[in-house]
Amino acid sequence: REWTSLKEYKEILFEMYNGIAKITINRPRWRNAFTPLTVGEMSDAFRICRENPEIAVVVLTGAGDKAFCAGGDMHVKGRGGYVGGDGVPRLNVLDVQKQIRSLPKPVIAMVNGYAIGGGHVLHLMCDLTIASDNAIFGQTGPKVGSFDAGFGASYLARIVGQKKAREIWFMCRQYSAAEAERMGMVNKVVPFEELEDEVVRWAEKMMEHSPLALRMIKAGLNAELDGQAGIQELAGDATMLYYMLDEAHEGGRAFLEKRKPDFKKFPKLP
Numbered sequence: 001r002e003w004t005s006l007k008e009y010k011e012i013l014f015e016m017y018n019g020i021a022k023i024t025i026n027r028p029r030w031r032n033a034f035t036p037l038t039v040g041e042m043s044d045a046f047r048i049c050r051e052n053p054e055i056a057v058v059v060l061t062g063a064g065d066k067a068f069c070a071g072g073d074m075h076v077k078g079r080g081g082y083v084g085g086d087g088v089p090r091l092n093v094l095d096v097q098k099q100i101r102s103l104p105k106p107v108i109a110m111v112n113g114y115a116i117g118g119g120h121v122l123h124l125m126c127d128l129t130i131a132s133d134n135a136i137f138g139q140t141g142p143k144v145g146s147f148d149a150g151f152g153a154s155y156l157a158r159i160v161g162q163k164k165a166r167e168i169w170f171m172c173r174q175y176s177a178a179e180a181e182r183m184g185m186v187n188k189v190v191p192f193e194e195l196e197d198e199v200v201r202w203a204e205k206m207m208e209h210s211p212l213a214l215r216m217i218k219a220g221l222n223a224e225l226d227g228q229a230g231i232q233e234l235a236g237d238a239t240m241l242y243y244m245l246d247e248a249h250e251g252g253r254a255f256l257e258k259r260k261p262d263f264k265k266f267p268k269l270p
Protein backbone atom coordinates (compact mmCIF):
# COMPACT_ATOMS: atom_id res chain seq x y z
CA ARG A 1 0.00 0.00 0.00
CA GLU A 2 1.48 3.36 -1.09
CA TRP A 3 0.87 6.14 1.45
CA THR A 4 1.76 9.58 0.11
CA SER A 5 2.93 12.33 2.42
CA LEU A 6 0.46 15.20 2.79
CA LYS A 7 2.72 17.49 4.82
CA GLU A 8 6.10 17.26 6.51
CA TYR A 9 6.28 17.67 10.28
CA LYS A 10 8.94 17.06 12.95
CA GLU A 11 7.13 14.72 15.37
CA ILE A 12 4.30 13.21 13.36
CA LEU A 13 3.80 11.70 9.90
CA PHE A 14 0.79 12.79 7.88
CA GLU A 15 -0.05 10.58 4.92
CA MET A 16 -2.91 9.65 2.64
CA TYR A 17 -4.05 6.59 0.72
CA ASN A 18 -7.25 6.34 -1.29
CA GLY A 19 -9.24 8.92 0.73
CA ILE A 20 -7.84 7.73 4.07
CA ALA A 21 -5.60 10.12 6.00
CA LYS A 22 -3.17 8.64 8.50
CA ILE A 23 -1.68 10.63 11.37
CA THR A 24 1.23 8.79 13.01
CA ILE A 25 2.80 10.01 16.25
CA ASN A 26 6.45 9.55 15.38
CA ARG A 27 8.44 9.42 18.62
CA PRO A 28 8.95 5.64 19.00
CA ARG A 29 12.09 6.20 21.12
CA TRP A 30 9.76 7.48 23.89
CA ARG A 31 6.84 5.14 23.21
CA ASN A 32 5.25 7.94 21.15
CA ALA A 33 4.78 10.20 24.17
CA PHE A 34 3.64 13.62 23.03
CA THR A 35 5.18 17.06 23.55
CA PRO A 36 3.41 20.38 22.92
CA LEU A 37 5.01 20.33 19.45
CA THR A 38 3.66 16.81 18.70
CA VAL A 39 0.21 17.95 19.75
CA GLY A 40 0.44 21.23 17.80
CA GLU A 41 1.36 19.25 14.70
CA MET A 42 -1.49 16.78 15.29
CA SER A 43 -3.88 19.70 15.65
CA ASP A 44 -2.71 21.14 12.32
CA ALA A 45 -3.09 17.74 10.61
CA PHE A 46 -6.60 17.22 12.05
CA ARG A 47 -7.53 20.73 10.82
CA ILE A 48 -6.40 19.72 7.33
CA CYS A 49 -8.40 16.46 7.62
CA ARG A 50 -11.49 18.52 8.33
CA GLU A 51 -10.90 20.99 5.49
CA ASN A 52 -9.75 18.61 2.73
CA PRO A 53 -12.79 17.19 0.89
CA GLU A 54 -10.67 14.35 -0.54
CA ILE A 55 -10.26 12.92 2.97
CA ALA A 56 -13.16 10.65 4.00
CA VAL A 57 -11.76 8.77 7.01
CA VAL A 58 -8.90 9.57 9.40
CA VAL A 59 -6.64 7.02 11.11
CA LEU A 60 -4.62 7.89 14.22
CA THR A 61 -1.71 5.62 15.17
CA GLY A 62 1.81 5.48 16.58
CA ALA A 63 5.10 4.63 14.90
CA GLY A 64 6.70 1.21 15.44
CA ASP A 65 5.44 -1.96 17.10
CA LYS A 66 5.63 -0.94 20.77
CA ALA A 67 3.27 1.96 21.34
CA PHE A 68 0.27 3.86 20.06
CA CYS A 69 1.00 6.66 22.53
CA ALA A 70 2.34 6.73 26.11
CA GLY A 71 0.66 10.04 26.94
CA GLY A 72 2.36 13.31 27.77
CA ASP A 73 6.16 13.39 27.62
CA MET A 74 7.21 13.37 31.26
CA HIS A 75 10.56 14.99 30.36
CA VAL A 76 8.78 18.27 29.56
CA LYS A 77 6.02 18.17 32.17
CA GLY A 78 6.45 21.40 34.11
CA ARG A 79 4.35 23.45 36.45
CA GLY A 80 1.11 24.25 34.66
CA GLY A 81 1.47 21.86 31.78
CA TYR A 82 3.85 20.38 29.22
CA VAL A 83 6.51 22.91 28.28
CA GLY A 84 7.38 23.45 24.62
CA GLY A 85 10.18 25.28 22.83
CA ASP A 86 8.64 28.64 23.76
CA GLY A 87 8.88 27.89 27.48
CA VAL A 88 5.08 28.10 27.93
CA PRO A 89 3.29 25.26 29.80
CA ARG A 90 0.35 23.84 27.83
CA LEU A 91 -2.20 21.02 27.90
CA ASN A 92 -2.98 21.40 24.21
CA VAL A 93 -3.87 17.70 23.85
CA LEU A 94 -7.33 18.68 25.16
CA ASP A 95 -7.82 20.76 22.00
CA VAL A 96 -6.98 17.73 19.85
CA GLN A 97 -9.49 15.64 21.82
CA LYS A 98 -12.17 18.18 20.88
CA GLN A 99 -11.01 18.22 17.25
CA ILE A 100 -11.38 14.44 17.00
CA ARG A 101 -14.76 14.64 18.67
CA SER A 102 -16.16 17.24 16.30
CA LEU A 103 -14.43 16.17 13.07
CA PRO A 104 -17.38 15.41 10.77
CA LYS A 105 -15.73 12.24 9.45
CA PRO A 106 -15.03 8.88 11.08
CA VAL A 107 -11.74 8.69 13.02
CA ILE A 108 -10.24 5.25 13.69
CA ALA A 109 -7.61 4.64 16.39
CA MET A 110 -5.19 2.02 15.04
CA VAL A 111 -3.72 0.89 18.36
CA ASN A 112 -0.42 -0.85 17.67
CA GLY A 113 0.97 -1.17 21.23
CA TYR A 114 0.71 0.76 24.50
CA ALA A 115 -2.17 3.24 24.75
CA ILE A 116 -1.43 4.73 28.16
CA GLY A 117 -2.39 7.92 30.03
CA GLY A 118 -3.17 10.76 27.63
CA GLY A 119 -2.54 8.25 24.82
CA HIS A 120 -5.32 6.07 26.16
CA VAL A 121 -7.69 9.05 26.14
CA LEU A 122 -6.75 9.77 22.52
CA HIS A 123 -7.87 6.29 21.44
CA LEU A 124 -11.09 6.72 23.44
CA MET A 125 -11.86 9.93 21.58
CA CYS A 126 -11.68 8.18 18.21
CA ASP A 127 -14.98 6.85 16.83
CA LEU A 128 -13.63 3.33 16.45
CA THR A 129 -10.63 1.47 17.87
CA ILE A 130 -8.97 -1.42 16.07
CA ALA A 131 -6.11 -2.92 18.09
CA SER A 132 -3.33 -5.38 17.47
CA ASP A 133 -3.04 -8.33 19.84
CA ASN A 134 0.05 -6.79 21.54
CA ALA A 135 -1.85 -3.61 22.47
CA ILE A 136 -2.03 -2.64 26.14
CA PHE A 137 -4.41 -0.10 27.59
CA GLY A 138 -4.48 1.87 30.83
CA GLN A 139 -4.41 5.13 32.76
CA THR A 140 -1.46 6.07 34.98
CA GLY A 141 -2.39 9.59 36.12
CA PRO A 142 -2.82 8.99 39.87
CA LYS A 143 0.54 7.13 39.84
CA VAL A 144 2.51 9.82 38.03
CA GLY A 145 0.84 13.02 39.22
CA SER A 146 -1.81 13.64 36.60
CA PHE A 147 -5.44 13.01 35.69
CA ASP A 148 -7.95 13.71 32.93
CA ALA A 149 -11.31 14.35 34.57
CA GLY A 150 -12.83 15.51 31.27
CA PHE A 151 -13.57 13.15 28.39
CA GLY A 152 -10.94 10.85 29.93
CA ALA A 153 -13.30 10.23 32.84
CA SER A 154 -16.89 10.80 31.74
CA TYR A 155 -16.62 9.47 28.20
CA LEU A 156 -14.60 6.49 29.45
CA ALA A 157 -17.44 5.76 31.89
CA ARG A 158 -20.00 6.01 29.09
CA ILE A 159 -18.04 3.36 27.20
CA VAL A 160 -17.05 0.89 29.92
CA GLY A 161 -19.46 1.81 32.74
CA GLN A 162 -18.88 3.63 36.01
CA LYS A 163 -17.39 0.76 38.01
CA LYS A 164 -14.82 -0.16 35.37
CA ALA A 165 -13.96 3.51 34.73
CA ARG A 166 -13.27 4.00 38.44
CA GLU A 167 -11.19 0.81 38.51
CA ILE A 168 -9.16 1.92 35.49
CA TRP A 169 -8.33 5.29 37.09
CA PHE A 170 -8.04 4.27 40.75
CA MET A 171 -5.98 1.11 40.21
CA CYS A 172 -3.80 2.27 37.26
CA ARG A 173 -3.67 -1.29 35.92
CA GLN A 174 -2.77 -2.36 32.42
CA TYR A 175 -5.33 -4.24 30.31
CA SER A 176 -4.75 -6.55 27.35
CA ALA A 177 -6.36 -5.94 23.97
CA ALA A 178 -8.76 -8.83 24.64
CA GLU A 179 -9.81 -7.31 27.99
CA ALA A 180 -10.27 -3.90 26.36
CA GLU A 181 -12.44 -5.51 23.68
CA ARG A 182 -14.55 -7.24 26.35
CA MET A 183 -15.01 -3.87 28.12
CA GLY A 184 -16.34 -2.38 24.89
CA MET A 185 -13.57 0.13 24.27
CA VAL A 186 -12.07 -1.78 21.33
CA ASN A 187 -14.08 -2.76 18.26
CA LYS A 188 -11.78 -5.50 17.02
CA VAL A 189 -8.46 -7.16 17.85
CA VAL A 190 -6.27 -8.62 15.11
CA PRO A 191 -2.71 -9.97 14.86
CA PHE A 192 -0.15 -7.15 14.61
CA GLU A 193 0.75 -7.97 10.98
CA GLU A 194 -2.91 -7.62 9.95
CA LEU A 195 -3.62 -4.36 11.79
CA GLU A 196 -3.29 -1.87 8.96
CA ASP A 197 -5.11 -4.11 6.44
CA GLU A 198 -8.01 -4.47 8.88
CA VAL A 199 -8.17 -0.72 9.52
CA VAL A 200 -8.13 0.05 5.79
CA ARG A 201 -10.94 -2.51 5.28
CA TRP A 202 -13.09 -0.78 7.93
CA ALA A 203 -12.32 2.63 6.41
CA GLU A 204 -13.15 1.46 2.89
CA LYS A 205 -16.42 -0.12 4.08
CA MET A 206 -17.45 3.21 5.68
CA MET A 207 -16.46 5.02 2.48
CA GLU A 208 -19.09 2.97 0.60
CA HIS A 209 -21.71 4.61 2.81
CA SER A 210 -23.30 8.06 2.68
CA PRO A 211 -20.81 10.58 4.15
CA LEU A 212 -23.64 12.85 5.26
CA ALA A 213 -25.39 10.00 7.05
CA LEU A 214 -22.14 9.13 8.87
CA ARG A 215 -21.63 12.80 9.74
CA MET A 216 -25.14 13.19 11.16
CA ILE A 217 -24.91 9.98 13.17
CA LYS A 218 -21.57 11.05 14.68
CA ALA A 219 -23.03 14.47 15.55
CA GLY A 220 -26.14 12.84 17.04
CA LEU A 221 -24.13 10.40 19.16
CA ASN A 222 -22.00 13.32 20.39
CA ALA A 223 -24.99 15.60 21.01
CA GLU A 224 -26.55 13.29 23.56
CA LEU A 225 -23.44 13.57 25.73
CA ASP A 226 -21.89 16.93 24.92
CA GLY A 227 -24.49 19.43 26.09
CA GLN A 228 -24.63 22.76 24.26
CA ALA A 229 -21.39 22.05 22.36
CA GLY A 230 -22.89 18.80 21.06
CA ILE A 231 -26.15 20.48 20.10
CA GLN A 232 -24.16 23.21 18.34
CA GLU A 233 -22.49 20.56 16.16
CA LEU A 234 -25.74 18.88 15.25
CA ALA A 235 -27.40 22.26 14.70
CA GLY A 236 -24.51 23.34 12.46
CA ASP A 237 -25.12 20.27 10.32
CA ALA A 238 -28.84 21.08 10.19
CA THR A 239 -27.97 24.61 9.02
CA MET A 240 -25.61 23.20 6.38
CA LEU A 241 -28.41 20.98 5.06
CA TYR A 242 -30.90 23.89 5.16
CA TYR A 243 -28.50 25.99 3.07
CA MET A 244 -28.73 23.28 0.41
CA LEU A 245 -32.46 24.01 -0.07
CA ASP A 246 -34.22 26.57 -2.29
CA GLU A 247 -36.18 27.65 0.78
CA ALA A 248 -33.03 29.08 2.42
CA HIS A 249 -31.90 30.67 -0.84
CA GLU A 250 -35.23 32.44 -1.27
CA GLY A 251 -34.55 34.43 1.92
CA GLY A 252 -31.08 35.51 0.83
CA ARG A 253 -32.13 36.27 -2.77
CA ALA A 254 -35.10 38.35 -1.63
CA PHE A 255 -32.85 40.43 0.63
CA LEU A 256 -30.39 41.14 -2.20
CA GLU A 257 -33.22 41.84 -4.68
CA LYS A 258 -34.86 44.21 -2.14
CA ARG A 259 -38.22 42.39 -2.25
CA LYS A 260 -40.40 40.47 0.20
CA PRO A 261 -39.41 36.80 0.38
CA ASP A 262 -42.01 34.34 -0.92
CA PHE A 263 -41.85 31.39 1.48
CA LYS A 264 -45.46 30.33 0.82
CA LYS A 265 -44.46 27.98 -1.98
CA PHE A 266 -42.37 25.73 0.29
CA PRO A 267 -43.85 22.55 1.75
CA LYS A 268 -44.92 22.28 5.38
CA LEU A 269 -44.25 18.59 5.81
CA PRO A 270 -45.92 16.69 8.68
Ligand code: 2NE
Pocket residue numbers: 029030031033066067070071072073074075091093114116117118119140141144146147148
Ligand atom coordinates in the same frame (compact mmCIF):
# COMPACT_ATOMS: atom_id res chain seq x y z
C1 2NE B 1 4.27 2.99 28.12
C2 2NE B 1 5.08 2.11 29.07
C3 2NE B 1 4.16 1.19 29.87
C4 2NE B 1 6.02 1.26 28.20
O1 2NE B 1 6.85 0.45 29.02
P1 2NE B 1 8.16 -0.27 28.38
O2 2NE B 1 8.75 -1.09 29.47
O3 2NE B 1 7.80 -0.94 27.11
O4 2NE B 1 9.14 0.92 27.94
P2 2NE B 1 9.97 1.91 28.87
O5 2NE B 1 11.36 1.39 29.06
O6 2NE B 1 9.23 2.29 30.09
O7 2NE B 1 10.01 3.19 27.92
C5 2NE B 1 10.93 3.30 26.85
C6 2NE B 1 11.47 4.71 26.86
O8 2NE B 1 10.37 5.59 26.61
C7 2NE B 1 10.32 6.54 27.65
C8 2NE B 1 10.88 5.82 28.87
O9 2NE B 1 11.29 6.75 29.84
C9 2NE B 1 12.02 5.05 28.24
O10 2NE B 1 13.12 5.94 28.07
P3 2NE B 1 14.63 5.46 28.42
O11 2NE B 1 14.60 4.91 29.81
O12 2NE B 1 14.94 4.39 27.40
O13 2NE B 1 15.44 6.68 28.23
N1 2NE B 1 8.94 6.92 27.88
C10 2NE B 1 7.85 6.12 27.92
N2 2NE B 1 6.76 6.80 28.20
C11 2NE B 1 7.15 8.09 28.36
C12 2NE B 1 6.47 9.29 28.68
N3 2NE B 1 5.15 9.35 28.88
N4 2NE B 1 7.20 10.41 28.75
C13 2NE B 1 8.51 10.40 28.54
N5 2NE B 1 9.22 9.30 28.23
C14 2NE B 1 8.52 8.15 28.15
C15 2NE B 1 5.92 2.91 30.06
O14 2NE B 1 6.96 3.56 29.36
C16 2NE B 1 5.15 3.92 30.82
O15 2NE B 1 4.46 3.60 31.76
N6 2NE B 1 5.28 5.20 30.41
C17 2NE B 1 4.72 6.33 31.11
C18 2NE B 1 3.25 6.46 30.81
C19 2NE B 1 2.69 7.67 31.54
O16 2NE B 1 2.59 7.66 32.74
N7 2NE B 1 2.32 8.72 30.79
C20 2NE B 1 1.87 9.99 31.28
C21 2NE B 1 0.44 9.90 31.81
S1 2NE B 1 -0.26 11.46 32.22
C22 2NE B 1 -0.88 11.98 30.68
O17 2NE B 1 -0.48 11.47 29.67
C23 2NE B 1 -1.88 13.05 30.60
C24 2NE B 1 -2.92 13.15 31.48
O18 2NE B 1 -3.08 12.27 32.46
C25 2NE B 1 -3.83 14.22 31.42
C26 2NE B 1 -3.72 15.13 30.41
C27 2NE B 1 -2.69 15.01 29.48
C28 2NE B 1 -1.79 13.98 29.57
